[in-house]
Amino acid sequence: MRLLAAEALKLRTTWGFWVYLVLMLGITALAVSATIGSGVGAFDDESWRDLLQTPALGSLFPLLIGSVTFTNEFRHGTIGQTLLLTPRRGVLLALKLVTAALVGLLFAALAFALTLAIALPWLGAKDLEVGLGDPVVRETGLVVALGFVLLAMFGAAVGGALRSQMGAAVGLLVWFLVVEFLVGALLTALDIEGVARYLPVSAAGAIVGGEDDTEMLSQGAGALVLLAWVGALAGVAAVSLRRDVT
Amino acid sequence: MAEPPPIEIRSLTKRFRRVLAVDDLSFAVERGRITGFVGPNGAGKTTTLRALLGLVAPTGGEALVFGRPYRELDDPIRQVGTVLETSTFHPGRSGRNHLRTVATAAGIPRSRVEELLELVDLASAAKRRVGGYSLGMRQRLGLAAALLGDPQVLVLDEPANGLDPEGIRWLRNFLRGLAEEGRTILVSSHVLAELAQTVDDVAIIAKGRLVAHAPVGTLTARAGGQTRVRSPQAGALREALAGEGIDVSPLGDGALGVSAPTQRVGEVAAAKGIVLHELRADASSLEEIFLELTGGDAAVPR
Numbered sequence: 001m002r003l004l005a006a007e008a009l010k011l012r013t014t015w016g017f018w019v020y021l022v023l024m025l026g027i028t029a030l031a032v033s034a035t036i037g038s039g040v041g042a043f044d045d046e047s048w049r050d051l052l053q054t055p056a057l058g059s060l061f062p063l064l065i066g067s068v069t070f071t072n073e074f075r076h077g078t079i080g081q082t083l084l085l086t087p088r089r090g091v092l093l094a095l096k097l098v099t100a101a102l103v104g105l106l107f108a109a110l111a112f113a114l115t116l117a118i119a120l121p122w123l124g125a126k127d128l129e130v131g132l133g134d135p136v137v138r139e140t141g142l143v144v145a146l147g148f149v150l151l152a153m154f155g156a157a158v159g160g161a162l163r164s165q166m167g168a169a170v171g172l173l174v175w176f177l178v179v180e181f182l183v184g185a186l187l188t189a190l191d192i193e194g195v196a197r198y199l200p201v202s203a204a205g206a207i208v209g210g211e212d213d214t215e216m217l218s219q220g221a222g223a224l225v226l227l228a229w230v231g232a233l234a235g236v237a238a239v240s241l242r243r244d245v246t
Numbered sequence: 247m248a249e250p251p252p253i254e255i256r257s258l259t260k261r262f263r264r265v266l267a268v269d270d271l272s273f274a275v276e277r278g279r280i281t282g283f284v285g286p287n288g289a290g291k292t293t294t295l296r297a298l299l300g301l302v303a304p305t306g307g308e309a310l311v312f313g314r315p316y317r318e319l320d321d322p323i324r325q326v327g328t329v330l331e332t333s334t335f336h337p338g339r340s341g342r343n344h345l346r347t348v349a350t351a352a353g354i355p356r357s358r359v360e361e362l363l364e365l366v367d368l369a370s371a372a373k374r375r376v377g378g379y380s381l382g383m384r385q386r387l388g389l390a391a392a393l394l395g396d397p398q399v400l401v402l403d404e405p406a407n408g409l410d411p412e413g414i415r416w417l418r419n420f421l422r423g424l425a426e427e428g429r430t431i432l433v434s435s436h437v438l439a440e441l442a443q444t445v446d447d448v449a450i451i452a453k454g455r456l457v458a459h460a461p462v463g464t465l466t467a468r469a470g471g472q473t474r475v476r477s478p479q480a481g482a483l484r485e486a487l488a489g490e491g492i493d494v495s496p497l498g499d500g501a502l503g504v505s506a507p508t509q510r511v512g513e514v515a516a517a518k519g520i521v522l523h524e525l526r527a528d529a530s531s532l533e534e535i536f537l538e539l540t541g542g543d544a545a546v547p548r
Contacts (some may be wrong), residue, residue, distance in 0.1 A: 006351030014336060052403065072336070081334040085351045087300040087317040152333040186252065244302040246293075
């Protein structure tokens with residue numbers, strides 16, 4: 001427990017954490033405002049659900065902050081002090097994964113709360129019937145939370161495996177923005193269909209949903225596949241962390 | 247069964263690819279003593295200390311704290327305080343917050359953080375980012391972090407590195423104070439003279455192997471034991487030392503050069519009730535022993 005409190009204090013007292021948080025909330029606020037502001041035509045259940053899932057646009061932030069919880073330590077050499085306090089590498093890995101999960105949850109909660117704080121009064125002013133009691137609010141809230149938690153853990157596992165801050169950040173961004181689509185396209189071109197949806201970005205996308213889309217996994221399967229990726233990468237991190245800290 | 251020594255290195259060997267950094271090294275540090283761990287740059291000091299702290303996995307042998315590997319200690323930082331050679335601070339974090347992260351992780355109250363900031367003279371800089379600290383301030387912050395858990399054992403890797411003469415003097419007095427509280431200290435340096443006035447014992451390594459482990463006085467005696475002594479009763483002192491068959495020669499600045507270890511000179515003077523104003527091992531002779539033992543491959547003392 002006190003190790004988690006120390007991890008929280010470490011994050012709070014670094015600049016990066018606040019930058020990621022503010023950027024993510026800024027993007028969420030912009031996107032929600034843009035959606036409502038430009039909202040012409042019918043406002044139905046589907047668009048209400050989409051609006052509530054706006055925080056998913058900021059998915060890269062839990063991913064990056066997750067990796068930073070680990071790579072920051074290697075970047076600045078604080079890993080030495082951390083290992084003196086938590087000398088068992090396995091315990092450290094578990095600690096970082098849990099920390100990342102909690103940060104993911106925090107980011108999700110804040111982004112979702114901000115979405116509601118903007119959407120509810122604004123839509124209310126437009127005489128649209130939306131309320132906190134809506135089951136879709138709870139559903140989408142859980143989806144965002146689950147996605148962010150898994151993405152943050154994914155980031156932490158990659159950070160532990162690569163140890164390099166730049167390497168992990170660039171690797172994650174390039175994979176999420178470019179490489180996976182290329183790999184997916186290649187697999188399709190090779191007629192190996194159905195495999196691409198098990199890749200991490202597709203699995204993460206499936207959590208947010210697109211139930212009509214037959215190409216995608218179901219929400220539950222997407223979460224499980226992403227969790228499996230976290231597990232596999234955590235395994236790589238466990239081996240990588242055994243290395244000497246010199 | 248006898249209590250295990252606070253620090254024990256047993257046949258420790260560490261190979262990094264083709265480099266044999268530590269080669270079958272063994273020595274133990276006795277309770278309540280300051281041991282200098284000295285060797286030229288690249289002799290394997292840092293690797294040995296990092297193996298002791300569980301940061302580096304030995305290729306062979308073991309390094310133990312109170313008879314156990316560091317990783318198996320309960321609440322390690324309450325037992326062993328450490329200052330690592332490389333920086334372990336996030337530059338954007340304030341000195342106070344750095345100590346708080348360590349204290350929080352170890353369940354140490356915040357009041358202790360303030361106590362230590364005072365102790366190492368950093369209270370006024372506590373709010374500043376560590377990135378803006380001088381080297382001396384960082385070393386002091388490192389010492390504060392090492393002392394948070396009030397450990398009985400301290401492992402300090404080159405704590406004098408980069409310090410100015412005033413900083414080195416501060417460190418020397420600080421370490422002496424800690425030793426007087428009964429703590430066991432293992433402190434490394436590549437300059438023997440820097441430690442000679444501070445430590446009780448010296449373990450010297452070169453090319454990963456132990457070349458000497460003895461009380462400082464014994465080492466000086468081995469090289470002819472040059473001691474520098476100054477007394478208002480110089481005549482009486484010369485007579486007393488000569489009476490013991492010890493050679494004495496004036497050093498020109500009013501001090502005497504004595505070919506005996508400091509302890510011996512002090513004892514002789516005390517027996518005759520002679521007042522001493524200065525008594526210390528001649529640093530230049532210590533450096534000669536060091537060079538001789540380490541094969542002349544030593545760093546130049548500052």
